[in-house]
Structures are given as structure tokens and as C-alpha cells.
Amino acid sequence: MPSGRRGPTRDVARPPRPAALAVALAALSLAMPAAAQVADLRPESLAGFSLEDLGNIEITSVSGRAEPLSSAPASVYVITNADIRRAGVTSLPEALRLAPNLEVARVTASTWAISARGMNNADNKLQVLIDGRIVYTPLYSGVLWDAQDVLLEDIDRIEVISGPGGTLWGSNAVNGVINIITRSAAETQGSFVEVGGGDQEQDVAARYGAKLGDGGHFRLYAKAFHDDGTQRVNGQSAMDAWKKAQIGFRADWRNGITVQGDAYDGRLDQVFPDDQRISGANAIFRWSHALAGGDSLQVQAYADHSELDAPGRPGLGTLSERLDIYDVELQYNMRAIGPHTLTWGTGYRLARDRVDNPPVLAFLPADVDLAWTNVFVQDVVALGHDATLTGGVRAEHNSYTGFEVFPTLRASWKPAADTLLWAGASRAVRTPSRLDRDLYSPAVPPYLVAGGPQFRSETSDVLELGLRAEPVPGLSYALTAFRHVYEHLRSVELIDTSYFVVANQMEGNASGVEGWVTWRVTPTWKLSAGGTTLRQRLNLRADSTDITGVSAAGNDPSNQWMLRSSLDLPHEVDVDMGVRHVAALPDPAVPAYTALDARIAWHPRPDIELSVTGKNLFGTEHVEFGASPGASVIPRAVFVNLAVRL
């Protein structure tokens, strides 16, 4: 379910505003070696690169062990720092709209439904990482997007992989992986100050970076914003204004050690008299080390604390959660031995979840410790004639279902230097969250909802076929066809016509095509387009007594597309425009919409950028998710921003 969305009343299994629940994390696999952003270094291609593109090329990874994205046998889209800045977006979810292989719908001012390849309503099949820290919550397997943030200026890139990634990324990487990677402290030196305001939100942010004595660098940042909230279709306020402040730091040393952390505090208005409160803090230690002989090793450990207080109707108590996650991971990349190139790793993650239950609804037991242990290995086998075979398997033990296995087998072939054909067969697994096993209502017997004692993991068997090519310098495209077969999806079953349990009586399949094309028309003008089609067929098993229906899993558009233009004009003016179209959602019905965003920026001096962004400029203001008349209308908005980089 989309974070923060208030579920329809018929869905008794939904907790009240999971989105309002504070951050959490879980942790399994470490991010794979950061893939090179650009791999094609043929001179004729380089000539089409902008200054910024050239500066973003990682010199080691083109020859090193990290796999360039252009040869990864998966459906990968990369959002760059420049893409984010030039789109004029002010939040992480908005930045994710730039990936054609994601469904991104704004539910209210602070809550979003983000998914890949369908399943937008379940909101529990994405693996999301920020600098290697897993940010989906074990409370319901979704991401609380209101709790997750970074300084957008410091993002290096966001790698969006649609499709299964469980072997490398662990449980929850069923339909996609979002990997948010910030720049190193060395790349964010100096001062940055940004002030922006508009008719919908007001933002302020600052960052300072400098050298440390022993060859290291650090940065500190702080940001805060206020969002005025939305109106419902019926004209009433959605009571969803919110504000949040966040601070953080990162330090990188030459010996491969990184230490970073963030802390935040937010207040969210809601229909009940008292505000929701979210807060949290995390700290990460990471060590990347190249060993003699060409092997390399990465070790990461982090702790992540989050808090949520969600007061209900007066007299009905407050749902509070205190969640602590501790995670340690190791990944070892071996040098090629004969045709084999092996990567293996292991990890352990512990979540200590403490819930204060209101009388109407409860996670039972209220306090629980969940642990995940994993080991994985992947082998890339060079077959000759520019073909490779990639096989991998992960075994993971979790507190609810014991061992789960996530295998993948992928083949790729380069018929020409600028063309890659690939195919993959994988099994991805979503292991249970607390929502699937521990949800009771009311908090004491007799229960109307009695947990999910038999809830097992959801599985997805996936076939993919992809093509990526750059037929002429400056023009590149990617195309992927996929078929997911789902089993054991969550349902809510009526037992003995008297109470409900969470079970696995839904199944189905989804197939579709996703693709995008980028054309650098001239060094100063870039056009890009992308889109997806989806045919999702879900059904309940014959013996099911489910009451939520298949739209509780996915209420997805059958297609969506986007088109962007990024133009550098004389006199230091940048003009960017983006149009996106999302087809209608079936149940609850949301009409199709088309939205135009535009931004114009001027640099009176190299270190100053003044920009005006208009969002949702043509067509009518629209609903993106949820049922009328309570659904939030996403308004037209104008935003003026001043950024100074010194």
C-alpha cells in the first residue's frame, strides 16, 4: 500500500496511515560495486558528451571490476545529478518521476505510491537504498517516502532497475531496485546555499564541504521545508500540510573509509486534532579496499533509528513505533579466474521494533526482534564471442519463514560494440513484513482481524528479454519485455464468516514492455522519451474468501509515457520541459492525466543559478491516486529558486 495512504475502510488489514509511520530500514545485500555511469568511451561517442558528462565518467570502473551499466543484463535507467537539477524537482519522489521504468503517483502532499511493473497499491515490492542503507520498513515492506530524504544537490545518480534483483539485493527486490547514490565528500567541497519558495512549498538548504587533515574530505548539510498541503476533489482541505528538517554529514578518506549519517524531524498535519510526528537518525560506516592481485572487498555497517507517533481520533489512542535496525554486510569481488568472475557476500540485519498499540488495532506481539541472515554468490562467465552468462543465488534466513532462495540466470551478447542483447530468468521473493503476520484488530480478543499466522513469502518468477543500443553517436535506446508470474500474493480471508486473517490466496501475472530513448541532438540540446505498457492479470484462488479484491495489490495504469527536452540557450540560460502521461487507473477509478512541467534557469554568474519551475502547467489539476471525493488533487505550482555555489 502506498505509504501514508489511508486505505479504504473495506480493507480491514490496512494499518492506519502506514505512510505516516516513521522510517525504518532493513538490510540485506550491499549495493553492488557502484556501476559506471557511462561506459561507452569510444572517441566518436565521447565527442557527443557534455562537459558535465565527461566529468562524471569514472575512470577506474570502465576497466575495473564494476560492471558498466551499458553491459549489465538488466533493465537499468540512470537519473543523473544534472537531470534532477534541470527538472527543478524538490523531493526524492519527484526526482524518481524522471525514470520511465517507475510508476510514481502522488497520493497526498507527503505520501506517494511508487512501484515498478505494476503492484502500485501493494507498495511492497521495491528494494530502495540510500548510499547502501536499505530504507524499506519491515513494518509493511514499503518505503515511508516522507521519512527518506537527501540533499538533492549532493546526489550523484539514482540507478533504477526495473525487474527482479533478489540475488544481489535481497528480499523485496521483486519488481525493482532504486539505488540512490550521493557524491563523495571530495566532490562536494565548498559552500552551497539554496532558497526556494512558491505557492505550494518553501525550501531552504545549505551545505559546506572542506578537507580533513589526513587526505580526507567532509561535508555537512542542513535542509528544511514546508509543504502547504493539498485539497481534496470535494474542495475540502486534505489536512496534509507538513514540514520537516534534516541535517547530515559525510566524510571520505583516501584509504577507502566512508562515514556518513543523517537525522531528521518532521510534523504532519492530519484529519485528527493532533499532528503526526516522525523522526530518525542513522550512521553508516563503509570500507572499500582493493587487495593485491585484483580482488576487492567492501565492508559496511550501519545503525538506523526511527520514531513515529500517529495520534488517532481523540480517545482512540496513538500508534507509536520505535524501530532500530542494525546491519552489517560484506562483499568480496574476486579477480577473473579463467572465464569466471565471482562476487560473493554475506550479511546480517537485526530489526528491533517496539510498537505502542492503540485499542482499535495492534501489531502483536507489540515488541519483536526480526533477524535476516544472507549469503550470496554470483558468477559471470565469459563464453567467448562477446557473450556472457551470469548465474547467481542467494540464500536468506528470516525470522518468519526460515530459509528462502533467490536464483537468477542471465545471458548477454554483444553482436556489435554498441549493441547488447540480454535475457534473464529469475525468482524473486518478498518475505513477510509485520503487516502480513502481526496485524490484529482490535488490540484484545475477540479479534476481527487475527494476524496472518500462516502467511508465507510472496514469489515472482520472471522472464525478461532486453535490447540496448547506440546506433549512431548521441542516440541510444533501451527496450525490455518482461513477464512476471506471481504466486502467494497477499489476500485477506474471511474465516468461519466471523473474522479475518492475512493469507496468500492471490496469484496472477503481468507482462509488458518498457523502453526509452535519449538523443543528444546537439551538444546543447538533449531529447529523451520513455514509456511502459503493462498487462496485469491478478485473480483470487478458487477457495479464497478474500474481501479486498485484486486491486488491493495493483491499481495500475495500462501505459504511461514521458518526453523531456533539455536545452542550453545563449546568455547562460537553460530551458527544460517535460510532459508525462499516465493512463487511467481502474479501481478505484482515476482518470488518465497529462502533465507538463517546465523550468527556466539563468546563471548571471557561474556560481549563481536563478530558476523558475512550473509544475503541472497544462490540462487540469488532477488526481494521481486514490478514490474520489477524498483523493488529493495535485495542484498547479510555481516555484522560484536561488542557488549559490561557492
Next chain:
Amino acid sequence: MPIRPHPDVRRRGLAPLWLLLACWVLFGAAPRDVAAQPGIDAATAERRVKAAFLYRFVDYVEWPEAAFASAAAPVVIAVVGDDRLADELLRIVAGRTAGARPFTIRKLGGDVPATVGVHVLFMAGEGGRHPTVAAAAPVLVVGEADGALERGYTINFVLVDEHVRFDVSLGDADRRSLKLSSRLLAVAHDVVPAP
């Protein structure tokens, strides 16, 4: 509610996994012709990226009119001390122009002065020599040595976390009557203001 493995899961044996693993190792280890590494080494990558920067800089620099013999006169990029980089640059500029101007690439030896008609001069190596061109000549002088900006270079390549970036000296650009676009400066790693 006690948390315990689901019965279905506990029944699942791991034997098929071992079988698969054994097949994989045998299959993969079979002798075969290993494809040549598709990647290029880091030094080549660095050289190519620097060459591409040299080509790209031209769009963001305005030379005084007198620096060109005519409106269609070529942009001359001279490379001192790195013939392989010059070769990469030749490949990059093949068939390309800067506005109406074609490109000419010159390879120069270490001590040959870059005289009249050079617009971009790249001095390779970390030795930190003084540029072989007059301090006020309208030439974009690019280096790759520590402290180059203090020795009469306009732009200096630096490696930052395995990325090729560049620093810019506004003072040197002024002395050489070169106008640098603010977009160039915005992408620069460090901009040293004019004194």
C-alpha cells in the same frame, strides 16, 4: 504469537541447489576461448576523457577576433608530449567543426614553442613545466600537473575520486584575453578568481 518457519519452507531440501552449483562450475570451467576484455585500461580512459574535454572546451571559450586569420580558419589544438592523446583527439574531432571552423590537431615535441595560430595548447605530463607560449598570447593553455595554474596555465586537469575534473584560472584567462563561458566555470572543480 510465536514466530516459526512456515512448514512448507522447512520441507524444502537444498539438494537441487548443490547439483546446480556443481553443474555450473563444471560448465563454466570447461576450456574455451575467453573473449578479450571488452574494457579499456584506466590510463586510456583518462587520456580519452581529457581529449574529449579539450575538444569540448572550444565551445565555451571566446578568442579575440585577431586570433583567427579568417572566419573559416581552423581551430588549432596543439598537444605537447602525448602523441597518443593527440591521436585520440584526432579521432574525436574527425568530421566535426566548431561553428564554421574545422579542427587542426598538432603534435608537438617537448621543447618546440607553440607559436602563431595555436588556440588550445595541452601540455602533458606532471612535470609542471612552464607553457611553451607567451604569457599573454590568446591561447587556452591546459595542463595536468599540480600547481599548473600558478605557472601560466588557464585550465588544469585534476583527478577527483577517479573522475577527470578541471580547475580554471580566471586571472590567466584575463591575461590571455579569453572569455570563458560561465557554463564552463559552473562545471569546473575549482575556479581561481583573478587577483
